[in-house]
Amino acid sequence: MDKDSAAIQKKLQAELEQFQAGQKDFSKLVQQRQILEGQLNENKCVLEELDLLKSENLVYKLYGPVLVKQDLQEARQNVGKRMEYIKKELKRCNDTLETLEKKQDKHRESLQKLQQQYQVAVAMK
């Protein structure tokens, strides 16, 4: 019986480590998603602003410390493209988060099972 409980404990430990690693990845991804969402929002604001402009307004883009004059139409296109890219990234991030969450749920389940088994094994001693 003692051997049994020790084996279960070992399994439990391994499972727990996997779960914790998953949890770490999870929070990292959530952080990444937050950054992406922030960027998307900022770009949205910029695009809205650019759309409000009339053709006589001058647009500049910051390259390093210098402002370079930009074509308004081009600027709109650029921001639009960037938003597309960020949206794609965001979707990818969400997808991996979803699969990871499913994986974590499975881990949680097996952890619970192992815990119960362990308790039974200890009680049988």
Place this chain on the structure above:
Amino acid sequence: MSGNKGGDKPEQIDLTKLGLQQLQRVKMEFETEMNVFQESMQTLLKCKGKYATSKEALEQIKPDWENKEILVPLTGSMYVPGTLKNVDSFVIDIGTGYYVEKNLEDSKDYFKRKVDYVQEQIEKIDMLQMQKSQFLNAVHEVIEMKVAALQSKQQPT
């Protein structure tokens, strides 16, 4: 078996049916969310302040300031004299490295819009925060109830 409080929960899930562990998890999730809200709130307030100061600065500027003498700060404690030219043209940072040249009225309008926008977001977050904290309180209550029930069950043995 349990003193069911019934329908006064803000959401459809019956909290009393959840296990203690699940409740703890829900609680943790909500607490982290609340933290995020608080952080965003602070950033938003800071943003609003920045936009508001820019707007105030613009409101000081009058169209007849052309050729007015000013002192331009080179460092925090050193200034050189200069003259104002082109008082009806301002370059505004609209984010992600884009700058736009606008006249005085449009610039003021820009900052006004931004202040309003940020205020809107602040109100939204305020609402969400209130809802969440109500729900969190409900979760707290149920957890306490469950713990109390567990304790009273354990005592006789």
